[in-house]
Amino acid sequence: xxxxxxxxxxxxxxxxxxxxxxxxxxxxxxxxxxxxxxxxxxxxxxxxxxxxxxxxxxxxxxxxxxxxxxxxxxxxxxxxxxxxxxxxxxxxxxxxxxxxxxxxxxxxxxxxxxxxxxxxxxxxxxxxxxxxxxxxxxxxxxxxxxxxxxxxxxxxxxxxxxxxxxxxxxxxxxxxxxxxxxxxxxxxxxxxxxxxxxxxxxxxxxxxxxxxxxxxxxxxxxxxxxxxxxxxxxxxxxxxxxxxxxxxxxxxxxxxxxxxxxxxxxxxxxxxxxxxxxxxxxxxxxxxxxxxxxxxxxxxxxxxxxxxxxxxxxxxxxxxxxxxxxxxxxxxxxxxxxxxxxxxxxxxxxxxxxxxxxxxxxxxxxxxxxxxxxxxxxxxxxxxxxxxxxxxxxxxxxxxxxxxxxxxxxxxxxxxxxxxxxxxxxxxxxxxxxxxxxxxxxxxxxxxxxxxxxxxxxxxxxxxxxxxxxxxxxxxxxxxxxxxx
Numbered sequence: 460x461x462x463x464x465x466x467x468x469x470x471x472x473x474x475x476x477x478x479x480x481x482x483x484x485x486x487x488x489x490x491x492x493x494x495x496x497x498x499x500x501x502x503x504x505x506x507x508x509x510x511x512x513x514x515x516x517x518x519x520x521x522x523x524x525x526x527x528x529x530x531x532x533x534x535x536x537x538x539x540x541x542x543x544x545x546x547x548x549x550x551x552x553x554x555x556x557x558x559x560x561x562x563x564x565x566x567x568x569x570x571x572x573x574x575x576x577x578x579x580x581x582x583x584x585x586x587x588x589x590x591x592x593x594x595x596x597x598x599x600x601x602x603x604x605x606x607x608x609x610x611x612x613x614x615x616x617x618x619x620x621x622x623x624x625x626x627x628x629x630x631x632x633x634x635x636x637x638x639x640x641x642x643x644x645x646x647x648x649x650x651x652x653x654x655x656x657x658x659x660x661x662x663x664x665x666x667x668x669x670x671x672x673x674x675x676x677x678x679x680x681x682x683x684x685x686x687x688x689x690x691x692x693x694x695x696x697x698x699x700x701x702x703x704x705x706x707x708x709x710x711x712x713x714x715x716x717x718x719x720x721x722x723x724x725x726x727x728x729x730x731x732x733x734x735x736x737x738x739x740x741x742x743x744x745x746x747x748x749x750x751x752x753x754x755x756x757x758x759x760x761x762x763x764x765x766x767x768x769x770x771x772x773x774x775x776x777x778x779x780x781x782x783x784x785x786x787x788x789x790x791x792x793x794x795x796x797x798x799x800x801x802x803x804x805x806x807x808x809x810x811x812x813x814x815x816x817x818x819x820x821x822x823x824x825x826x827x828x829x830x831x832x833x834x835x836x837x838x839x840x841x842x843x844x845x846x847x848x849x850x851x852x853x854x855x856x857x858x859x860x861x862x863x864x865x866x867x868x869x870x871x872x873x874x875x876x877x878x879x880x881x882x883x884x885x886x887x888x889x890x891x892x893x894x895x896x897x898x899x900x901x902x903x904x905x906x907x908x909x910x911x912x913x914x915x916x917x918x919x920x921x922x923x924x925x926x927x928x929x930x931x932x933x934x935x936x937x938x939x940x941x942x943x944x
Contacts, residue, residue, distance in 0.1 A: 539774035540708050540754060542607040544622065544943075546765045563899040567860035570829040570918075576691070577625065577823070578914055580674070581791040604827055605762055605919070606732055607771050611719070612653035615707035618733035619645055622760070622771055624826040624929070627672035627741035627794055628689050630697050630720030631734035638698070638724035644731040650702065650721055658684040659701040665718055665743070666701055671794075672743040677701070687720045689735075695727020697734070706748075714752045718743055738826070739794040740931060749773050756932035761943035762826065762923050764893075769924075769943035776928055781937035784886035786930070789821055796824050796929060798936050799883040800915060803837065805844035806876035812837050822915040824927075824936065830861065830897075831918040832911035841878070845895070845906055848876035862897070862905035870898040880917070888938045894921050 604621045611618060611631065618631050632640045634649045650656040659665050661677070666685035669677040678686040685701040699722035706717035722734060729735070737744045738758060750756045754774040763769035787797035800822045803810045813836065820834045833841065842864045849866065853873065856865040866873060875892035882888070897907040897920060907920045928937035 539772050539776065540712075540749070542609075542771040544760060544763065544769040544771045545606050546763055546767075563897070564860050566829060567862065567899075571861055573625075573828055574832060574911070574916065577795075577825070577828070577916070581789075581795075581821070581914060604730070605760075605769070606730075607736065609736065610707040611648065611704050611717070612650075613655040613705050614653075615705070616648060616653075617645065618648060619643070619731075620734050620736045621729065621732045622736050622738065622826060624738045624796060624824070625828075626689075626735055626737035627739040627744045628669070628687060628720055629718075629734070629736045629743075629745055630687070630689060630699065630722050632697075632725050633699060633702075633721035633723060636723060636725075639726050640722075641725055641727070641729055642731055643729075643733050645733055648721070648733070650704075653704055655715070656702060656704045656721075659703060659718065661685045668742050669701065672737070672741050689720060691727065695729060696725070697722040698724040714748065717748055738929075740796070741794045744794075746773070746929075746931065757928060757930040759926060759928040759937075760826070761926045762919050763943050764923055767924075767943060776930075778928075778937065780939045780941065781926070781928060782886040782888070782939070783928075783935045783937045784882035784884055786934040786936050787822075788934075791821065796936070798822055798824055798917075800833075800880065800917075801883055802881035803833075803841055804879040804881065805841065806848050807879075808844070809881075810837070810840040810844060812840050820913075820915050822917065824917040824922075826919055826922070828916050828918040829920050831908050831921045832914070832916045833908055834915060835910045835912065837915075838908055838910040841908060842906060845876060845878075849874055856903050856905075859899045859903065859905050861909045862899065862907070863909075864906035865899070866904050867902060868904055869902055870896050870904045873904055880921070882936075886938065888921075888925065889940065890921055894923060894925075 604623065606619050607622050608617050608619050609629075609631075610616065620629070620631065632643060632647050634647050634651070636647065640647060661679035661683050663685070666677050666679075669675070669685070669687050673687060673689045675688045675690060678688070680686060686699070687701045688696065688698045690696040697720060699720050701718065702721040703716040703718055706714040708714065720734075725734070738746050741747060746756070746758055757776060758771065758773045759776050760771045761769040784798055787799055789795070789797045800817050800820075801814065802817065803812070816834050816836055832838075845864060854867040856867045859865050870892070873892075873896065875896050877892075878890045878895050880888040880890065895907060896904050898904045907918075924940075924942050926937075926939040926941070926943070928935075928939075930937065
């Protein structure tokens with residue numbers, strides 16, 4: 460869907476956003492879309508009129524991207540591309556101090572926002588009554604994400620970005636940040652300093668693909684440049700120019716004309732990252748663009764703990780040691796990743812739950828959701844089995860946010876059973892204690908699962924230190940234990 464905007468003449472690189480002035484939104488008889496449009500002033504317009512350019516809050520002490528860049532000799536001997544991957548709270552092995560780490564209560568609240576927004580997205584109810592900034596489309600980024608480093612521009616510049624399998628469009632903050640830029644640890648990308656940077660024309664098929672990638676209409680300015688709006692369920696958003704530039708990889712390999720968003724108005728819970736890398740099944744995602752460049756239709760990762768490091772890889776992978784299950788298809792959202800959960804076992808004993816409930820409940824796997832959600836009946840059975848294994852005499856603690864099976868003990872002092880997640884075609888993922896329980900406060904530990912009403916999600920807490928393969932070409936997902944090596 461296309462919207463147009465009236466904007467003043469723009470000098471090259473001045474960064475004025477047409478969306479920051481007026482957006483035209485369809486209306487019509489019986490609420491059907493027609494060619495008639497109404498103009499609505501946006502919040503950004505007021506910001507640009509009454510305030511000066513928001514100052515950038517860079518951290519001059521930080522050398523996050525440069526530290527990772529030194530380690531980022533991305534292995535290409537096997538025909539694949541490997542990026543180091545870090546927990547967002549520890550993007551570098553020795554980065555400068557980050558702000559105080561949020562309490563798990565805040566992390567879980569944001570995680571619930573993400574889950575709720577995914578449910579709305581799958582129910583196709585994430586709509587807005589009026590055009591405003593931000594909209595309620597998209598997926599909440601949350602605070603349990605992982606960070607990699609990409610290199611964009613000529614000469615290439617390193618940028619720390621959140622990795623998200625639930626998003627399609629990749630974007631980074633760009634100078635001059637006419638409206639707003641959040642704090643980031645690396646220098647903000649300057650498109651005028653790159654000899655290969657270009658805007659994407661509004662008349663192009665690439666611009667038209669934005670509607671599917673962001674769930675928002677694209678906007679054209681008077682010069683014919685394409686403007687994107689990526690909005691997320693936690694009210695974070697990025698607005699800017701859809702752009703092309705060179706993405707540099709290992710061994711001198713480069714992907715020219717890489718499509719990404721160059722954000723001029725970026726607000727929300729992005730941590731200190733420069734932006735986001737989208738890995739969903741969409742033509743604008745990093746996966747699709749690397750596939751078009753000859754790197755196959757698969758990627759894999761190992762999500763590390765906060766103190767460790769993992770990887771994000773594209774292309775060839777060694778299947779030895781993996782257990783595979785079919786990648787499901789869903790008409791609810793073809794860009795997300797689904798699989799079929801067929802059962803759960805605790806301490807080797809399969810839970811007595813209805814297989815029909817598991818089979819009729821769509822199950823996603825997501826890098827950005829922290830806590831695994833299960834159908835209510837399944838979660839209740841899991842909770843009872845874990846309570847029995849831990850021991851009923853172990854002192855219980857009150858519910859903590861969305862977690863209701865909690866103990867007044869440190870995690871290492873609990874007798875935690877192994878939990879097996881069973882998937883279609885016999886794939887089994889055996890979770891050790893560290894992936895089953897979460898110490899939310901000193902001396903308080905909870906079962907790291909929660910009940911869900913409509914959709915199940917395999918979250919990143921359960922995925923930590925597992926190698927996970929998304930083979931889109933062969934439509935299968937693979938899991939391997941053993942740590943991020």
